[in-house]
Each structure stands twice: as structure tokens, then as C-alpha cells.
Amino acid sequence: MKELLGNELEYDDEHRVTRHGELFTGTALLFTSQGALRLAVTYRDGVEHGPEYSSFEAGHIQAETVYRHGNVLTSRRWHSNGRLAYETRHDETGHLVDEQRWNEDGSRQVAQWAHIDDLDMDDNQEFLDRHGPFTGFVLEVTRNGRVIAESAHELGAPDGPERSFFLDGGLASETVINFYRRVEVREWHPSGRLAREEHYDGQGNCLSRHRWKDTSKPMIVRLITLS
Structure with missing residues (x-):
């Protein structure tokens, strides 16, 4: 495993992520200037594959998405107070099949x-x-x-x-x-x-x-x- 610093990722004509002309496999981490992790995205052969995390400026989790070969499997987003805001499930092609939502006080949205x-x-x-x-x-x-x-x-x-x-x-x-x-x-x-x-x-x-x-x-x- 090797860690590199810098903006070295680009997109090809099929919107796949590349580095120096090769399809990128690994994790891209985005930090604030103060060193706090803002975003983490995992790629395999140029497409999202695995977990993706983002965080609020205060540092706690904002969103989590799990991919398989570029398609979303599950997705969650949180309110700024730390309570879950919504959760989605998708089929193998990424098509949305179920969604649930919650208010900031934790009550369920219907x-x-x-x-x-x-x-x-x-x-x-x-x-x-x-x-x-x-x-x-x-x-x-x-x-x-x-x-x-x-x-x-x-x-x-x-x-x-x-x-x-x-x-x-x-x-x-x-x-x-x-x-x-x-x-x-x-x-x-x-x-x-x-x-x-x-x-x-x-x-x-x-x-x-x-x-x-x-x-x-x-x-x-x-x-x-x-x-």
C-alpha cells in the first residue's frame, strides 16, 4: 500500500477515474487544511467499489455510501446532530428499491x-x-x-x-x-x-x-x- 499527496486523478471518456493514464485502484482521501478527514472514496479499476465516507466540518459523519462495481448498494445520510436522516437500498444495477427517512428528533417520516x-x-x-x-x-x-x-x-x-x-x-x-x-x-x-x-x-x-x-x-x- 502506498500513500501519495496531490491532485493526480483524472476522468477518462467513460467517466472512469485514472492516474497517469491508468485506471485507478485505491482510496482517495480529502482533508481540510487543518488535517481533518472530509471525504474518503474507494475505487477499483477506475470506478467506485466499496465504502465512501464524508464528514461534516465539525468532524462527525455526514454520509456513507457502499458501491459495487460503480453502482450504489446502500446509502445513508445523517443530520448535523448525529441522527440518521435517511437510508436507501438499491439493486445490483443501482436502481433505488427502498428508502426510509427520519426527522432531526429521530421520529420517522412517512x-x-x-x-x-x-x-x-x-x-x-x-x-x-x-x-x-x-x-x-x-x-x-x-x-x-x-x-x-x-x-x-x-x-x-x-x-x-x-x-x-x-x-x-x-x-x-x-x-x-x-x-x-x-x-x-x-x-x-x-x-x-x-x-x-x-x-x-x-x-x-x-x-x-x-x-x-x-x-x-x-x-x-x-x-x-x-x-
């Missing part, structure tokens, strides 16, 4: 979910399932099963939180919708620090807007190879 490709859309751009207007969470998932966005809908219309995620599982943005109208908008830097926050009235007019620069120092990448 909500339907659906893959965006499994839903239809009517003339009003509202989601439909085979029973009619859809109520629940609509998930956008990469080809290997990673959830990159989710949005809440009531009878087909956007109503509730809309979230997008960075590739490490961290929250990239969250918009709270009240039947088509924005209530709150938040965006985060990849470091996990808040980048933008906006608040709106009941008519969708912006009441306040704040932006923050990311003052954190660049991350440090270490590669652990098997040779």
Missing part, C-alpha cells in the same frame, strides 16, 4: 418517494403516477444510483423542500416551496459553509438576501494505492 423517470408530467408541469397527481418526494438519481436531488410535491405540485447534493453527499442547496412560491433559499459552499440565504414573503417577493464567501483553505488530497 412519505412516498418515486424516481423522476418513473413519473409522468401533465400540461401544467405537475407530476403524475399511475394513480393520478403524485404526493411525496421526487428523486433525481445518477446512472449508478447516487441521489443528487430531491423535491417534495403535493398532488403533483411543488410544495415543501427542494434539495440538491454535492458528489460527497453534502447539501449543496435547499429551497422551501409553498405551492410554487419560494419561502427560503439556502446554498452552501463545497466546504459545507453557508454561501447564500434568502427569505421571501407569501407572494414570492424577496425580503432579505445574504451572501458569504468561502474563507476556508483549499482541501488536501491524498491517494492510497495498492501498489
